[in-house]
Amino acid sequence: MKSIRKIIQIDEDKCDGCGLCVPSCAEGAIQVIDGKARLVAEKYCDGLGACLGECPKDALKVVDAEVDAFNEEAAKKHVRKTKEGTAAHPHGPAAGMHTAREHGPGLHMAGAEETMACGCPSTLMQSFAPQIPQTACEKANIPVARAASGLSALTHWPVQITLVPPTAPFLRGADLLVASDCTPFAYPRFHDELLRGKTLLVGCPKLDDVEEYVKKFAAIFATAGIKSVTVVVMEVPCCQGLPVIVRKGMAQAGKSVPIGVATISVRGEML
Structure with a gap:
């Protein structure tokens, strides 16, 4: 169910794919995909902006938008799944990694909800x-x-x-x-x-x-x-x-x- 709430927005033009924002998001809502930081799913982002201070390019900001509600349990499950996938594939990108696509005004999404978006290891510093x-x-x-x-x-x-x-x-x-x-x-x-x-x-x-x-x-x-x-x-x-x-x-x-x-x-x- 969608509602107006705070959520992270990523400026692709400013983002250089450095990946510094990824570990600062405890919910795993951000991953580097195709050389850019992407929001994996709206429901994983709590909108608190813990990642904001990590971006050297000022490419992140918190905005008010009509998006899916934050789902803490889904976020925890996503983090566990991502960690399991990283352990199973330590030397390469996870299977099923999708090309980035857009959902909604200015909200850059990547892959389907069931997809484990581990990002590209080549760009994770x-x-x-x-x-x-x-x-x-x-x-x-x-x-x-x-x-x-x-x-x-x-x-x-x-x-x-x-x-x-x-x-x-x-x-x-x-x-x-x-x-x-x-x-x-x-x-x-x-x-x-x-x-x-x-x-x-x-x-x-x-x-x-x-x-x-x-x-x-x-x-x-x-x-x-x-x-x-x-x-x-x-x-x-x-x-x-x-x-x-x-x-x-x-x-x-x-x-x-x-x-x-x-x-x-x-x-x-x-x-």
């Missing part, structure tokens, strides 16, 4: 500690297979330049590693020698949108307080545009940040 053994005992007890292959030095997600918003918390005051997306495959010591202690951004200067990259780096340098930049490229000619892109973004932001370039051969050697 996460920060986590690198897998680094701390004590002498921990280091001595690393399994041989792991010691030989090395441990992941990645501390955050996402890593694709296109998907990382300039306001991402892990960018603040970071030592940035900007890598062409072939380099981690070519260089066997990528994590230990290049990535450890740095924040990673990955992209392809040949296949991706160069101008959008320049704009993204300009925004990052303007807002994130980057300390240093290391650009890692392959020796092939098409890779050489990546340092140029980074420098252009830095210039547009009016910043001067120390920058270094490392080049990897197609045989996996540091040149």
Whole structure:
């Protein structure tokens, strides 16, 4: 039954899909779908606006609208179902994830009520500690297979330049590693020698949108307080545009940040 009450409204033009609003909603009413924050179902939103303060783009607001009544029991059931689905599919989006659609004036909905809208894991920002053994005992007890292959030095997600918003918390005051997306495959010591202690951004200067990259780096340098930049490229000619892109973004932001370039051969050697 519909009635006029308070409910969250999401401005798609302002939303950059960072996902910071998602964990602040205890009812699971918001998920990132197709790169944008979406209201999963009207009945899951209590209209209290706990998510408002988490949006760096000011894309959320509470409005009065004729919508379905808030259903606390349905919201609890939805949260349980979402958690169960995440546990069952930890490495990918949930089955049945729908494309976003609109219901009502300005109220952006996604999927049917029975659909488990877990959002897109590629755009949900996460920060986590690198897998680094701390004590002498921990280091001595690393399994041989792991010691030989090395441990992941990645501390955050996402890593694709296109998907990382300039306001991402892990960018603040970071030592940035900007890598062409072939380099981690070519260089066997990528994590230990290049990535450890740095924040990673990955992209392809040949296949991706160069101008959008320049704009993204300009925004990052303007807002994130980057300390240093290391650009890692392959020796092939098409890779050489990546340092140029980074420098252009830095210039547009009016910043001067120390920058270094490392080049990897197609045989996996540091040149």
